[in-house]
Amino acid sequence: MTGLPLLSITIFLPLVGALLILAVRVLAGSNAASSISKPISLLTTIVTLVVSIIALTQFDMAKAGFQLVENVPWFGGSSYKLGVDGMAISLIILTTALMPLCVMQSMRSIEDRLGDYMIAFLILECLMIGVFCSLDLVLFYVFFEGGLIPMFLIIGIWGGKNRLYASFKFFLYTLLGSLLLLIALIYMYSVSGTTDIEALQKFPFSREVQTWLWLAFFASFSVKLPMWPVHTWLPDAHVEAPTAGSVVLAAVLLKMGGYGFLRFSLPMFPDASVLFQPLMFALSIIAIIYASLVAFRQTDMKKLVAYSSVAHMGFVTLGIFSFTETGIQGAIFQMISHGIISGALFFCVGVIYDRMHTREIAFYGGLVHRMPVYAALFMLFSMANVGLPGTSGFVGEILTMVGGFQASTWAAAGAALGVILSAVYMLTLYRRTVFGEMTNDKLMDIKDVTASEVFILGLLAIAALVFGVVPSLVFDLTKGSTDAILDMIGR
């Protein structure tokens, strides 16, 4: 088992699935591809999950540094170098575990060109896993920016009415940030002669250079995360994307921003990170409070959840830039927990959207009378999003706030305000859609969740609860990475 390049297999298995569907598409036409894509994509994503879990079992938590390393020279100073630490592998498992659920959901709700959709989705999975595995900056960049193409197609082809605007905005906004990252990357390569991430983490950049490089990386990751004030692409992209696209966007793509800060900004530019700590705290607090207030005013359910994502990502940056073990552990945990909870919330919105084809909050009301099971599950995820103790949302928020408190009392106070506000908008959303009398006649014969929907939401509910009760499952895994990061930043 140990001899196999497990990470490469995890990355490229989805690509194999995509090529199989593509072959059917070319040889037998679009309809054949649509029908065959269901078993192929489900099987591929499940096998990928299994392989990634095997990789997890091979991963030794006691050892520091990167494991399962594969290294093949590529060109110039860069190489095809893969490897994972605890933080990376937990995000990989999050990705591979969510994908089968997304595929199951899409099989039902996507009607047009399902084969093409699955191809784009599997390629996206390949690129997302690649981002978390890369130990070479150029390789990372290729995966990081390459992911824009399938996501652009998913939003653009299978999105809602305003998909042209949303898909272009998503692509161009993210690309502008990425290109600054590219320039910084090339500069680092020309100075140090290598693009190996481990080597660059040890490379002593001068203080002034660090500041500029940090800003360039910040431009890319803050858009991706997204942070206030460059978050405006996210609500548009979320609203227009199909359900599974929103899930992946919220659960995985946003995490690349936080991952980027932890993998690059902190270890490579420690001085600059310390220098910009006040800025990051200020932006985090603004994001938490502002996005929560904006979320409260939304009339579209997906937009509300999207703004709530912006607010929750504020906790992640708060935790990261507290430079404390609690804060960083909390930030990583918050990323994973948010992946589960916001993914589940988007699935929840998708459930009623598939039935009524609208996401207007005002359209709904009294769903509990017709969809009791749905109401219960939606309740659980709303509470988890608010950060109720016992759910994973609580652990992430409390730890990032404790970490933030150690660094700055004011920052933690501001973040705490966000916790209250999140309860305000989530409970309002829940009350207006689920409780009350059924006033809209169109809702009279709405059906409760189907077996497969219960399966998807149930698994996510279990995950949210398990991580809420036993958070050490994640902490044990990510402790090594956190210590390494703190060590490199000198704290």
Next chain:
Amino acid sequence: MTLLADLQIAGPDALLAGFGLAALLLGAIGGDRIAGLIRLLSVIALGAAATLTVIQFPMGDAEAFGGLYRITPFVLFAKAFTYGLGAVALLMSGGFLKSSKMERYEYSLLTIFASMGAGVMLSANDLMTLYVGIETLSLSSYVLAAFKRDNLQSAEAGLKYFVLGALASGLLLYGSSLVYGFSGSTNYQMIAAAGDSVGLQFGLVLIICGLAFKASAAPFHIWTPDVYEGAPSSVVAFFASAPKIAAVALLAHVMFTTFGPHEHSWRLVIAIIAAMSMLIGSFGALVQNSVKRILAYSSISNVGFALIGIVAGAELGAAAVLVYMSLYVIATLGIFGGVLSLRRGGKSVDQVSDLNGLGKLKPGVTLGLIILIFSVAGIPPAAGFWGKFEVFEAGLRSDMLWLVLVGALSSVISLGYYLRLVWAMMMKPPGEPLDKTDFTVAATVLATAVIIFPVLTITIQVLLSAAAQASAG
């Protein structure tokens, strides 16, 4: 040196010249009935010339004809691409020429002579040879642009190209005469050795103007969209590939060798031209509706990117120029293949809206086109990204951060229209069904896409090291 030794060095060009003359005779006897045969022979001749050029690589640096003619690895690299792409462009023009009733044997000959002119201008080691080469290329190109002679647009394109081209040639000649006057020679090495003087700088700037026109760099780009739009599509496919890489490589070659010691005089000029080209190319295309005009602006913008490599200087930028241009022209040729294949009821179509729903009508070609478009846009994992990577690296190493930032900005802007093409193909409902695609065209699109995406992405090392070797000489 004996004639034989000279011919060994100038072999590919001599082969093309000889073949062109022989085929001219053949055509005069056989007429348009054997146009297909002549095209096939011409493709073979261009392919042979490309192969010969590759074989010449080990010769390294060699002079011929008393110092009028010189090959270096850099020149050979560009020449091999010029001939090879010329062959592919000619090969895929067949179906288009037939369906638009332009099946005449002169077409192949003009392509041959244009390619030969491009080869000669690259191999020039003297301003006179340079001028002769450029004029051979240009005159053939003017006629090619007006090849659909009963079509008003095509004739207009040819005339516009000719008038503006003649002006550019005039500038080039005037510049050459100034340089000759102040350096005392037309030989590259002698000019390089000459001392700095105001007259020489004047001449240098005029020569840059003339060469920038040929490469369609801003602000000498005005002809490009009109000629691309008016000229027959197969001709544009040729213009956008073979002469394009030759013109940019020529500009690089002349700057690096002839005016190498005068780098301080031209560096900023070229930097401004590069910045203008990138910005004008990206903004200009945003408001266009014709695919050919969009591709014209895209070529202006891409030339701007390649010029960053020239600004970086011979040592840092030569390889970057070659890598960038070769990746760009391969992809462009493929995209034009796609444009050529678009015909409705025998007529070629050109508006962006004509691409609507292409993903459903022709899934294979569309997939290839999307890969090629993202490559031209420089988005990884398509190989075009490495070109961008190389020129940005060259720019940063030579402390031209502002130019690289302009490049990054225009990359984002130009994505606006590249994505529009993808949008039309993938996300709009399909229009009327299209005619059947020629085999050669579809094969070209897919082959270039395969080269651009899987092959070069994995083995990019091969191209990079070839370019690095070529520019080390």
